[in-house]
Amino acid sequence: MQYWLIKSEPDKWSWEQQKAKGEEGEPWDGIRNYQARNNMRAMEIGDKAFFYHSNIGKEVVGVVEVCSEIHPDPKTDDPRWECVDFKAVCDIPKPVTLADVKAEPRLADMSLVTSMRLSVQPVKEDEWNLVCEMGGLDKPA
DNA sequence: GCCAACGTTGGC
DNA sequence: GCCAACGTTGGC
Numbered sequence: 001m002q003y004w005l006i007k008s009e010p011d012k013w014s015w016e017q018q019k020a021k022g023e024e025g026e027p028w029d030g031i032r033n034y035q036a037r038n039n040m041r042a043m044e045i046g047d048k049a050f051f052y053h054s055n056i057g058k059e060v061v062g063v064v065e066v067c068s069e070i071h072p073d074p075k076t077d078d079p080r081w082e083c084v085d086f087k088a089v090c091d092i093p094k095p096v097t098l099a100d101v102k103a104e105p106r107l108a109d110m111s112l113v114t115s116m117r118l119s120v121q122p123v124k125e126d127e128w129n130l131v132c133e134m135g136g137l138d139k140p141a
Numbered sequence: 142g143c144c145a146a147c148g149t150t151g152g153c
Numbered sequence: 154g155c156c157a158a159c160g161t162t163g164g165c
Binding site: 032033054055116117 | 161162163
């Protein structure tokens with residue numbers, strides 16, 4: 001079981017749209033970065049990820065779960081690009097903003113801070129637990 | 142809307 | 154294989 005963080009501009013694909021898909025989930029297509037794709041290849045069904053709104057909001061708004069194996073990106077014929085599907089798990093009661101993360105010394109090594117532009121990134125277990133706590137979840141998702 | 146950071150592409 | 158040019162991301 002590993003933890004991740006995925007970014008989306010709410011203009012293009014928002015948390016509300018993700019939740020509306022429910023159990024069916026949604027392919028995380030459109031990733032055109034090798035490191036991000038490699039992270040998706042390392043995912044297993046049942047892994048959890050934070051859903052982060054970039055650009056607008058700049059906050060962690062929800063928790064999703066990997067619900068498919070890696071498969072070709074349906075949006076392109078280029079065989080290099082693959083993706084997994086995510087389904088919504090729960091809201092973050094108090095969204096954790098980028099400013100919150102930067103203000104917390106224990107999160108200084110989080111990829112969100114150190115690899116700002118990476119759109120699919122790993123999250124360490126202690127980081128995961130702390131962000132859950134900051135977000136107002138009683139116990140980590 | 143600007144611009145810095147950074148990844149990718151392509152010429153040599 | 155280097156590196157300049159270019160495109161994209163994402164914070165501000």
